[in-house]
Every structure is written in structure tokens, then in C-alpha cells.
Amino acid sequence: MGRLDGKVAIITGGASGMGRATSILFAGEGAAVVVADLNKDGGEATVRDCKENGGRAVFQKTDVSMEAEIKAMVARAIKEFGRLDVTYNNAGIGGAVGPLENISVEDWDKSQAVLLKSVFLGIKHSVPEMRKVGGGSIVSTASIAGIRGFAGLHAYCAAKAGVVNLTRSASLEFAKDKIRINCICPGGINTPILHRNQPGGREAVEEFLKNSQPLPRAGHPEDIAAMALFLASDDSMFVTGQAMIVDGGMTVGASFGRGGGDGGATGIALPPAGFVGPSFEK
């Protein structure tokens, strides 16, 4: 018995990385999946893997920044599988990077269109179909860059913070329809967004990310897929308006609170164990 038996899901950015891992996991848990992506080759490969994992799946070529294409994607789910229960707004890009003064308005707008407008559109066009079946679950990929600042990622940070708070405001509106709206804040996950343009590729990123957070390994797309599965399934029936952090503990500490067996930077200022008394004591 699968955890998503009988449910129909749309996953944007399903051709690679987290979207691909989630598509395959959802298919294995009994969902029928619309794999939506700009990348046709990758999307069709995901569809094959979904089918091999025991589920139904179709590919729908989708530019998530275009309203007509989001509408077509939702229509495809209905046409192929008869209903819509889960939308995972996941497609993403790095977007405009670098010093803020150097970012062009065009690059800024394109970043917001792909990272934030797409989530608005995914919610907007999923909701009518979910109402018809008495509820649903909308999941979006935000980021820890939506809850902390990251230098050189201004457009991405702003858009992801927008996704986190759009999740909250939308959750208030659709709770009465039993449509739950949540997002996931991944930390350092080794996906093509990170390793595609990296000298050394996937392996180099794996090594770099290994020591970037308290849990001593890089994040993998499957880590996010597992959270998406929880949020898509009825196990999270009372969860809405949340930003679920899956980051190996990266955002748990202050910037000076990393490393050290004592739990933080206290290693410099404080003794390694015992009790620190009033400062006037010898």
C-alpha cells in the first residue's frame, strides 16, 4: 500500500534534481505524476524512471513563468489522470547572481518570474481543481536562502522569502477548502543547479557540502523528496502554512556557532566543560 495511492501530482522541475527524485518517489508510493519541465530529454527520462518505479507518469513541457503553460500543465493532469491532489512548485534557477549594483532589471525580473511568480501561478491554477476533489496539498520549494541572507544571491534570497510568506498567506485562505499549503527550505543539496557549472562537478560539490552543516554529509535530492512525500501525504493533514527546513542543521546555529564539540564558538570564550560562575569570581 503506497502512501499516495490514488492521488495525482504535478511536479515542476521534474527533469532533474529534487523534482526528479520526488517524481520517482511519488510514483513508487502510488501517485500518478505529471512531470513538468522545460527540459524535454530529462523530463522524459524521469517519466521512464517513474514507470519503472511502479507508477503512472507523463511529461508536460512547461515554462513555469508563463501563465498559459501553468494552466496547460494543470489541464494535462486532469486530462490524463482525472483529478489533481498535489502540486509541487519546485522548478528553480540560480537567477541573477553577484553584487547587487551589477544586477540588471531584466535579470531581476526573470529571477522573480521563475522563482516566485511561478509559485503564485501554481497555487492559483491548482486550487480550483483541488476544490473539486475536496482538498489537496500544495508544496513549494523555498530555500534556507529565504530565511537567511546569502551574499551574492540577492534575487534568489528575495524570491525564496517571498515563497515562504506567500505559503503562509495562502494557507490562511485555503484551509477552509482543506487545501494545505506548505514549502520546503532545502539547505546545501547536491543538484544540477549547484554542480552543473562547477569545476569538478558533482563530486567536488559533494565534498564541499559535506562539512557545511552539523550533519556530516551533503544533502541529496532524496532528502527533499522524503519531506515532499510527508507534506503530500495524509500524514500531514493538520500541517499548513509551514516552511519545513531540511538542511542538515545549517541554519540552526549563529554564524559563529558552527563546529566544536561544545556546541558552538563558546570554545574560544568559555571553558570546555563545567560551570561558568559570576564574573567577579577568581
Next chain:
Amino acid sequence: MGRLDGKVAVITGAASGIGRATAVRFAGEGAAVVIADLNAEGGEAAMREARENGGRAVFQKTNVERGEDIKAAVDRAVKEFGRLDIIFNNAGLGGAVGPIEETTFENWDRTMAILLRAVFAGIKFSVPEMRKVGGGSIISTASVAGLRGGAGPHAYSAAKAAVINLTRSVAIELGKDRIRVNCICPGGIVTPLIYSRLPGGEPVAQQFFSQIQPIPRAGRPDDIAAMALFLASDDSEWVTGTAMVVDGGLTAGSPLSRERMQGRVMPTGGFAGPSFEKQ
């Protein structure tokens, strides 16, 4: 195939409410469970229910106010089932209630001992056993009252906020041992803690809690058990230091957002333009 096959869990406060629902769910997913509680009658009933759901379970009488009792619950897990993979520090009570000036030191200290020191003790005594098996998952029941003011009594609110930040600081220390530390912030869940002293009891609590958050039903112990299962299972292998909110959307909005703004200070549709424009 269960999602906790082969794992051993200690659950405090497992005689009723959230702890009991979690014990039964964990047992059904293949875990062996130590049901730790002060309440022997409820604990033994939970044990029977866990066994009926297909898992192994034992009852261990535990007063979480006493560190040695928590140590004994951990030891019981190792003695009965050979290892420890999961501890759910869940036992709780309302604690000191009423105006801050009328809160006594005794009631304050006792509240902190049960709601906060017990979590510290649960972590402290679990870690050595979890290291032996190469990792583990520590889960604690915090509360939305640890995130906001006014969602619980003062001492309760302070203790639950402390549980959240203890979770974070310990997560940093134990990451290298692959011991994950997370907590859950339930919203309005109908449990004996809420209704045991309420005039009208459970039905009144159900009715009240069905109206306080965007999702129009009261929270159930099973809602929290499902989150505890996620955090206990390998599905959350890369999740640590988090406070997972399960509250039907209670904390997603500000108090102003609940229908009061719409139609009053903001139009109900369209676009709110520059303020100098005429409507």
C-alpha cells in the same frame, strides 16, 4: 515493511494523548517501544494497544521530574530490546498557571523540571546509547506556546521556548555523531492535558479547538504522531535542529489576518494603488 523496522524507541508521557498515539503508531511501523509514564494504568493500556498494533512494547513507570527515572527508561530499552534509536521526550503538563505575580517559585521550578529539565535529561541519557549504534533521533514535544506569547501559561511558554532552542544547540553538537535532534510544536490538540480539568471535558475542547485555526477541525494526537514518525524514520535523515509546527495553520497568520482586515481596511479584491489616487 514498517518505516521503523528494527528500531527501538522510548516515549515519555505515553500513557495518554500524543505519547500514546505515537507509541501505537511506532509499534505499527515495526518499532519496539518503551512506554514511559507516571500513570501505570494508562501506560499498560497503551502497551496492550501497541502490541495489538503489531509491535513489541513494555511499560516503564517513569517520573520525568527525576533524572534517575529517565535513565532507567533508557536502560530498560537496552535491557529489553538491546539498543536505543529513538527517544521522544513528550511527557508534559500545564504547570504553573495564572497571573505572573501569583506564580510561586515552587510551581515555576516544578514546571521547568518537568517540561524542560526532563528534555535535557532525556537527551543526556540517550546520547551514549545512540552513539553505540551509530546514530539516532531525539524528538521532543515543544509547543506553539514556545513560538508566540499568549498561547499558554507563562511557565509553560518559557519552558517550551527553551525546548526549541535547546533542540537547536544540541543539534549542532550531535550532528557529527549522526544523532538528529528535533522538536514538534503542536497547536490545539485535544488531549487529556487540555480537557481533564475542563468543565464539559473533551467535547468542549473539540468544539473550541475546531475554531481557533485556519483548518476547521481540532488537532488530534495522531497528527503529532505522524510528524513524530517522520522525524523518527530515516525519511528525515538530513533533518536536524528543527521545530516542526503542526498547528492547522494557527501560527501562519498574524492575529490581524483572520478575516478582520479583509473588507475593512483593505478592499476584498482588485489592486490597491497609490494612496493619492481616488477610488
